[in-house]
Amino acid sequence: MINFIQQEIENDLKAGKYTNGIHTRFPPEPNGYLHIGHAKSVCLNFGLALHNGGLCNLRFDDTNPTKEDVEFVDSIQEDIKWLGFDWGDRKFFASDYFGKFYDYAVELIKRGLAYVDELSAEEIKAYRGTLTEPGKESPYRNRTIEENLDLFTRMKAGEFPDGSKVLRAKIDMASPNINMRDPVIYRITRTTHHHTGDDWLIYPMYDFAHPLEDAIENITHSVCTLEFEDHRPFYDWLLDSLGFDPNSRPRQIEFARLDLTNTITSKRKLRQLVEEGHVRGWDDPRMPTLCGLRRRGFTPAAIKDFCERIGVAKSNSVVDISMLEHCVREDLNENADRVMAVLDPLKVVLTNVDENSVEYLTAENHPKRGGSRFVPFTREIFIEREDFMEDAPKKFFRLKPGGEVRLKHAYIIKCEEVIKNSAGEVVELRCTIDPTSKSGGATAGRKIKGTIHWVSAKFAMSAEVRLYDYLLTTDAQGNLPEDFIAALNPNSLIVKQALIEPSVRWTGTGTHYQFLRLGYFVVDPDTTADKLVFNRVVGLKDTWAKVKER
């Protein structure tokens, strides 16, 4: 792992800082499901710790009870575990530190660095100034320490209504950095907290809580996204003001969040997709949520490999989704067994095969890892409709009238007759097999250009196959319009009734396969004893499709 953050860590170590080891944290707010963008952060934080022989905490940044819920603390843990990271016994909640935060706030007041303000929210906003004009000081800014202490104590005790008072840091209303213009650090909100119940009426703001929770946990490197760069001066101000040792206290380092082409990563928009029913739920295989990717069939290894490959830097960038797809293909190519399935069946009758004959052919499960199974071969089979063309171009080396093709693991067949219905559509092919060409046999050596997959009509099982495409076909995720719903790909889900070889009968949810020549698939949890359901993870690379386009 080499990135600029790792280099900073090494520089710190070289400078004699952080002699107790490196300690990072992944600090999600439990207000939504983790998505691929969070995976980057998870991999970075846990990866940095692992790489430096340190530790990474899981910490729920739950300082705003109005937006958070236990539903999310559960799913977040499940997703991180699934990725393969372990926080040991270091699962923390910012809310566990509310008592300490309060004490630090009191300390700040005692040092004359915080005051209770009773300006309304609107007034505070007006007093804050603008980007180009300085703010002005609140009339309550210069209360005595005693008065501030008394008021803050009473805020905690519930003597004042919600929103009537706030605690503010006393810094500089004229700072060119708006975050330093006396930021609010405590507000009154009578909301039941998912973790602390009704213990508190006042809640700390992120800016105040974050540096403290990092310091409390002895975090050395607090990694966050770019938009917090402006907040770093306050992060440092707070810890310095409270007397934390500059050589051991945490330091904040920012990196660019992940953006992916064809992918929605806005929490709000993802929620809209779920709530308005444009997808089946948070774990819909089209969703970029980790639970969605999991159901789609992406593997932890692929996602971690992806996060490693995209790197970590500070420039806003949009990674091409093909990078992610490459990573799953690479993993699944290595690890998924191969099997034959036909998505769009065309019946083929092999006229020189006996009607009652069933031949069990040996088929390898994986070109490199080996293993084998039996595949029944019968007089009537189905092939992929796409694998036959009546007026085939020279470059088409699959089945055509009078042409030959190899049936994978079986025989070379020759197309003798094309049968059509009254509408002129091809409904059946009559072919003959070359009995000397049996795969693996002594005389199987005859070379033929094309090889296609097939399935026995008598023994094939039916299966529901769900083919997915991007929710966004045009690449506009960066500046998605409000009505992005209208731009959703109407073909993001296509359901097919497919036919599949019987060897998969006893398969289980989450098992990956490569359907020969079609792509990688995974068994969906909707699968029951009498209904198989597969999701297509990703198709195979298809150079024929490119040739066809020309």
Add this chain to the structure above:
RNA sequence: AGGGGUAUCGCCAAGUUGGUAAGGCACCAGACUCUGAAUCUGGCAUUCGUUGGUUCGAGUCCAGCUACCCCUGCCA
């Protein structure tokens, strides 16, 4: 307009004291192939947002300019 950032191939991204542009994805060409997959081979930035300057020599130093991103929640 004030502050904070970023600008290296179509997309990510290395490039640490200035010494003459890694790698991956994508793409293209070919080999191989009982998956038009995989694999293998080769190709793919005289140029680093831009303009000047310093220097024997600059993506790396200096100055100016430009573009884009973030910041005026009692959100995180």
